[in-house]
Amino acid sequence: MRPAYGLKSIAGRLALAIAAAGTLAACQPFNAPMDTLSTNSDLGKWIYSLFLQITIWDSIVMVIVIVALLLAIFVFSTREGEPGEPSEHESDLMLELAWTVGPALILMFITIPTIHTIIKTQPSKWPADTLTVQVRAHQWWWEFDYPGFKIQTADELHLPEYQVVHLELLSEDIIHSFWVPALGGKRDVIPGQINQITLIPNTTGEFYGQCAEFCGLSHANMRFRVVVDTPDGFKRWVAAQQAPPAEPTSPAAIAGEKIFKDAPCAICHQIRGISGFSLQYKYGFRGPDLTHFASRGTLAGSIFPNTPENVALWIQDPDKVKPGAEMPTLGLRGTDLQDLVAYLESLK
Ligand code: CUA
8 A cells, every 4th residue: 555645644744843943943942052043242142133134034935935945746746647747938027026136036035134234243442441452262272361451361251241352262273263142242262363342241140151163182272251240240240350379378278389489480470470471372371370260160171170179180180171272281299289289270
């Protein structure tokens, strides 16, 4: 017996597939830190709105094509036993016009908002109170420099809500890509060139960022976090970051400070007032500024929570936890290691 591939069963399957896709899509907003369909900044909103417009046109095209296909298969096809000669019309002016003008119009409806969004999201002027942050990509971590406040952080970008933020993107070595899906936009970070992103965050919270251009062994470990705070919360954060590093008080931390100064740590890492003579690259520091290391939630390209256990693991064998990491293995063990960790974790 021939299986029945009727219009009904095909339509049924199609409905099922659409329902399944819809269900999966609906799962997205929950617990999806890399969700690009978000509107936590003006930039994100514009891109989302463009995405919706294009999706509507795409859907209209899809429906027309599917309906035409189903009609051709099930309604206008020749049945067994029917005299099945196709129509011999040479041309049909209206049809020709429809399928020439229709797609041209749809392309125009997609192109115009796209170009408009590109121009709108890449302004060349900023208001006077714009917050400028230099973002420097390194293999494999992110340095955030606030020239206006004279502070540097690593792998953790703090921004105030409702303020124009201008990010200047520089690369210290090779091509990376700055991407915070929840804030919208993605831009390559290229050596010898300053690319820019301008946005106004409008939601407080923590958002994950990720290097989006393959840049070597630990590309996938080149993550970072963006903390969008209230204007007052941001001011408090800036003040805390501008403060000198905490004086170690516990015996372990005091011993750890000495280890930090004597070990090669101080060559690459700045702790203001302790090791200000860091070997500097062309733009930024060779290793993250550690002045307020313990105030940061993560370490090593935001791949671990900042806990004493993880800091110890990291110092013991950086290459093991982050392949290719430039941080050398210092051979610190036992009490020395614990003391150094105690010192670093005291730098609130
Ligand atoms: Cu940097 Cu991928």
